[in-house]
Amino acid sequence: MDYMYAPWRGEYINNKEKGCPFCNIVNNSSKDEEHHVLYRTKNCFLVMNKYPYNPGHLMVVPNLHKDSIEDLSSEVWLEMSTLVQKTVKLLKEKLGANGVNIGMNLGECAGASIAEHVHFHIVPRWRKDTNFITTIASTRVYSTDFEKLYIKLRDLFLHVE
Numbered sequence: 309m310d311y312m313y314a315p316w317r318g319e320y321i322n323n324k325e326k327g328c329p330f331c332n333i334v335n336n337s338s339k340d341e342e343h344h345v346l347y348r349t350k351n352c353f354l355v356m357n358k359y360p361y362n363p364g365h366l367m368v369v370p371n372l373h374k375d376s377i378e379d380l381s382s383e384v385w386l387e388m389s390t391l392v393q394k395t396v397k398l399l400k401e402k403l404g405a406n407g408v409n410i411g412m413n414l415g416e417c418a419g420a421s422i423a424e425h426v427h428f429h430i431v432p433r434w435r436k437d438t439n440f441i442t443t444i445a446s447t448r449v450y451s452t453d454f455e456k457l458y459i460k461l462r463d464l465f466l467h468v469e
């Protein structure tokens with residue numbers, strides 16, 4: 309990772325008293341736009357990370373509030389994996405990502421900021437000299453770019469099978 313120092317992640321940590329942010333998304337589907345949800349399946353959803361390592365940093369999250377992947381059913385695990393695959397494909401084909409980091413931080417000592425609710429991180433990567441996203445990369449703290457990227461990604465996911 310290029311961006312190990314991530315001060316913007318502090319906001320999640322400071323908001324912990326409001327409960328689990330992922331369960332809040334699960335329970336408020338009418339606020340998907342406000343929460344930057346891109347896609348929902350039966351048992352999981354895809355959402356933009358508000359405190360990204362890189363523009364287009366997304367997360368695949370199960371609806372169930374579990375702190376251990378071994379507590380998820382095979383059905384849910386497979387559904388999450390399938391959504392990760394679709395997301396990687398879309399990031400490469402439609403946003404021109406040259407590479408993608410995927411992974412999970414299981415437990416606080418492994419770096420999870422929301423350890424109580426497991427989630428996949430999907431971080432697209434670009435070589436320095438490629439497409440429009442490089443421009444966004446240098447200005448990622450501005451919310452207008454974040455909103456533009458949300459609209460673009462959401463539109464792309466409308467056409468995902």
Ligand SMILES: [Zn+2]
Pocket residue numbers: 328329330331332372373374424425
């Ligand atoms: Zn939760």
